[in-house]
Amino acid sequence: MKNCIATFLSIFFVLSFFINAQVKTIRDPKPSVDESVCPSKNLILIKEIISDDINADDFMVRPYEIAVDKKGNIFTFDAKIRKIFKFDNQFRFIKVFGNEGEGPGEYRKTRNPLYLQIKDEVFLFLVDIVEKNFLKYDLNGNFLEEIDIPIKTFDTGTPVFDQEGNAYVIDTDKNGISRFGENGQRLDTFLSFKDYEYSVELEIKPSHYSFWVTPGAFNTYFSVFNDNSLFIYLFGPSKFFIFKDGKLEKNVFIYPKESLLDYREKIKSRGDSFFFLFNSCIFDQDTWQSFYLVQARAKEILQIDLNGKLIKKLKYDTPVLFRVKKNGYFYGSFNESIFIFKEV
Numbered sequence: 001m002k003n004c005i006a007t008f009l010s011i012f013f014v015l016s017f018f019i020n021a022q023v024k025t026i027r028d029p030k031p032s033v034d035e036s037v038c039p040s041k042n043l044i045l046i047k048e049i050i051s052d053d054i055n056a057d058d059f060m061v062r063p064y065e066i067a068v069d070k071k072g073n074i075f076t077f078d079a080k081i082r083k084i085f086k087f088d089n090q091f092r093f094i095k096v097f098g099n100e101g102e103g104p105g106e107y108r109k110t111r112n113p114l115y116l117q118i119k120d121e122v123f124l125f126l127v128d129i130v131e132k133n134f135l136k137y138d139l140n141g142n143f144l145e146e147i148d149i150p151i152k153t154f155d156t157g158t159p160v161f162d163q164e165g166n167a168y169v170i171d172t173d174k175n176g177i178s179r180f181g182e183n184g185q186r187l188d189t190f191l192s193f194k195d196y197e198y199s200v201e202l203e204i205k206p207s208h209y210s211f212w213v214t215p216g217a218f219n220t221y222f223s224v225f226n227d228n229s230l231f232i233y234l235f236g237p238s239k240f241f242i243f244k245d246g247k248l249e250k251n252v253f254i255y256p257k258e259s260l261l262d263y264r265e266k267i268k269s270r271g272d273s274f275f276f277l278f279n280s281c282i283f284d285q286d287t288w289q290s291f292y293l294v295q296a297r298a299k300e301i302l303q304i305d306l307n308g309k310l311i312k313k314l315k316y317d318t319p320v321l322f323r324v325k326k327n328g329y330f331y332g333s334f335n336e337s338i339f340i341f342k343e344v
Helices: 002-022 257-270
Strands: 024-027 040-049 063-068 074-078 083-087 093-097 114-119 123-128 133-138 143-148 167-171 176-180 186-190 198-204 207-213 220-224 230-234 239-244 247-253 278-283 290-295 300-305 310-315 321-326 329-334 337-343
Touching: 063 114, 063 321, 063 329, 063 337, 074 114, 167 186, 167 220, 198 257, 220 278, 230 290, 278 321, 290 321
Parallel strands: 024 198, 040 310
Antiparallel strands: 040 337, 063 074, 074 083, 083 093, 114 123, 123 133, 133 143, 167 176, 176 186, 198 207, 220 230, 230 239, 239 247, 278 290, 290 300, 300 310, 321 329, 329 337
16 A cells, blocks of 8 residues: 555646646745735525426436526536436526437436536526537427537537537637637637646745646636637636737736635645645626636635726635626536525
């Protein structure tokens, strides 16, 4: 057992050295926002949707991906039973649809994650990143067509669509985010991740201790505005980018003061350690003028505007993975439940 652990640690440190030799280093980053001086509000849980709320033969077991339309209808893909559940804006169960199989409108039987995305408030796309295709439904759950994406590697993350029907996906063939036309043709690629890989280190004398290395195209959030501007957030270096008309318009680091202090204390006690500053990012789909970063260290969300300014922080008590902010609500999931929160 000890030999196995020693071998694992040796491989780990060799790989760590190799990775750090290839990436840029941000040493002892200075805080860009201060959570202690911004307004603070609470997120109140107003509804928990559980299987007992569903009048159907299928029980919701592990809701994973969530999409919400402008009317407040909620769609969730259950990662366990592999079906899509629909609820109305009063959180009442409407229907369940989608099936595994080989026929039209069916998705392959696999354990791979499938993602949901609403386009133009008319269509629902179920995205299979392994089969590299989109299954297109109307919002009543009727299958319309299947669209293939002809790339070798189609990585994790929910694809998004612009106003022209183009899809943006993490494309590891190009090691970045690519835009594909409706016919599956790659149109262009934004932000080569090879140019934006970082090792972030906090200085604790007498040494610097790395707490995260950005692993290429992984751990990325992106969204498209109504004017087709592209927003990208990289979790590793905690940096966001905005592209407009294909050109880079903004790139801003987000380093919260209190989080940096907390991680510095953790590293003192643990030694060389790896951490995310934030574990998820969601865009405000009501205003499209800000986004939310969910703190990894506490049950707290930071609202950031598109210039990188901290607007406020939101606190919550319920364990949840936030997925969507729309129609004045925050939607998330955890275990077998869907949670809906409202800011007060």
